[in-house]
Amino acid sequence: MSPARTRPEREELVFLADLAGEAERHNDVVKQIKSIIDFFGAPLSIEERNLLSIAYKNITNNLRNSWRIIDTLQKLQAIRSPGRTRQLVLIRRQQDRIERELTDVCKDIVLLLDRDLLPAAGRGEETVFYLKMKGDYCRYLAEFSQKRERERFAGLSLDAYKQAYKHALLTLHPLHPTRLGLALNFSVFYHDVRQSPERACHLAKNAFDNAVLSVDVSDPGFDQTIKDSMAILQLLRDDLILWSGEMQDAK
Known part of the structure; x- marks a missing residue:
């Protein structure tokens, strides 16, 4: 029988997520915010929501940039060596790996949005x-x-x-x-x-x-809004x- 999970302090989870973000450990940020949702429910504070958003953005941006680089290299290789070469096979294999990673990350956040965040959103x-x-x-x-x-x-x-x-x-x-x-x-x-x-x-x-x-310059909040x-x-x-x-x- 597995031991019961100890309920952590929300502030501790937010601190760990923020710390992971500062260290550019974006997957760890996602893990901490998911723990907040698991233990405390779907509504997130603005700070928690922003931590989650920035983490997913960084993860996917890195993967999308990698995919574009590999895609460019594949096209260049195809021009240099028309036909199915060993190099093209290897490049495509690497691109497939990146696509699977990117697909998993994107589907993960869409599932989290559909299942938890959107139903609880104000x-x-x-x-x-x-x-x-x-x-x-x-x-x-x-x-x-x-x-x-x-x-x-x-x-x-x-x-x-x-x-x-x-x-x-x-x-x-x-x-x-x-x-x-x-x-x-x-x-x-x-x-x-x-x-x-x-x-x-x-x-x-x-x-x-x-x-x-x-634009309304007489609005007291104009400076920050603009x-x-x-x-x-x-x-x-x-x-x-x-x-x-x-x-x-x-x-």
Whole structure:
């Protein structure tokens, strides 16, 4: 008979998660936050939620970068040595390994969102934040999956982004950084996954224009709001310039 699990202090688990994050032990951060959910339930504090989000982002960013490097090397090798060579087989094998790791991580966070975090999320920013996360990780899955799976994950990503955007329009200020971050990533989905720069530009421009028009310098919280949102507005503007150029070149 296995011994009963001792209930830890929540503050201790948060401290360990924060410590792991500082040490760039991102898998350990995820483990500690999952322990919080197991022992204390799904609603997370903003600090806990941010620790989880940053950890998954770092894990997946590293894997996605590795996948892109291997994919580039595979294409270069195919140009240098047309046909099925031993080197190409080895490169593809390594790419498959990275894909499996990335798939496992993305599916893990989507499951955690669907099973625990979204059902317990409060109306407003928390729901938008988690739906955006689901859209992001389904988008990552769509980026490297084969055709049938790509369409399935793209559909899941689109559904999550649409739900998040609808909720954001109803509950969040146009300058709210979570709403702007959602618009940024949703527009990237249309550009990268759906290959529709027109829809990407439309969504990004609406978000940018609505944010700028809603600026109220007399608002006591204006300084902090604009500080948090400025970097995202700049990214939206950069993408708009880039994608508009693509559409002009395609004419």
